[in-house]
Amino acid sequence: MNYTIQRQNESYGPYPLEEVRRLFTAGSLHPTDLAWPEGSQTPVTVGSLLQSAQGDHTGGVIPYKNPQALTAYYLAVASLIPCIGILTGIPALVLGIKGLKRAKREPWIRGKAHAWIGIIVGGGLALVWLIGLGAFIVSIVLAKPAGM
Known part of the structure; x- marks a missing residue:
């Protein structure tokens, strides 16, 4: 799925999730930037998008990626x-x-x-x-x- 990123009145993208993650890690995106999923009327913040993208069978309780x-x-x-x-x-x-x-x-x-x-x-x-x-x-x- 691709996401269009919005910061204030400017839009960027669309980007696949991995690109959003890479841009965030590089400091180009902020956790408060809005991410609009393709075809959705409701945005989410980049921070919550990346946090929910972990989605594993442990429910995110065990931080196996850390x-x-x-x-x-x-x-x-x-x-x-x-x-x-x-x-x-x-x-x-x-x-x-x-x-x-x-x-x-x-x-x-x-x-x-x-x-x-x-x-x-x-x-x-x-x-x-x-x-x-x-x-x-x-x-x-x-x-x-x-x-x-």
Whole structure:
């Protein structure tokens, strides 16, 4: 299906959906620009068009097109496990930031919630585990042997 794009009083196109996506990614289109589907009397915004174009069997709940955000989410959940929490929490934080940037740059791929979970849970638990490990090491160093 082709779409005619309208910004203020100017019209562009018609373009196929992939071209609309490419123009949006390049910054030539804004999420608030109107997209008129061929033969339709009702426009949609470019942002909502690209978001609904994801249309997969998961209903868009699983952001499989944003692997950084999805991986950050799973690593954040794994950071709940003692001993490996540090090893998974730090990558969850880093990948969460990358996934959030990508979701903001390309809103149709989704994944903001998964990225935020990676940042908050993964980063927070990595910090908790690092503080716990530091406290454990300090307690060992400061411990005096009995009888001395």
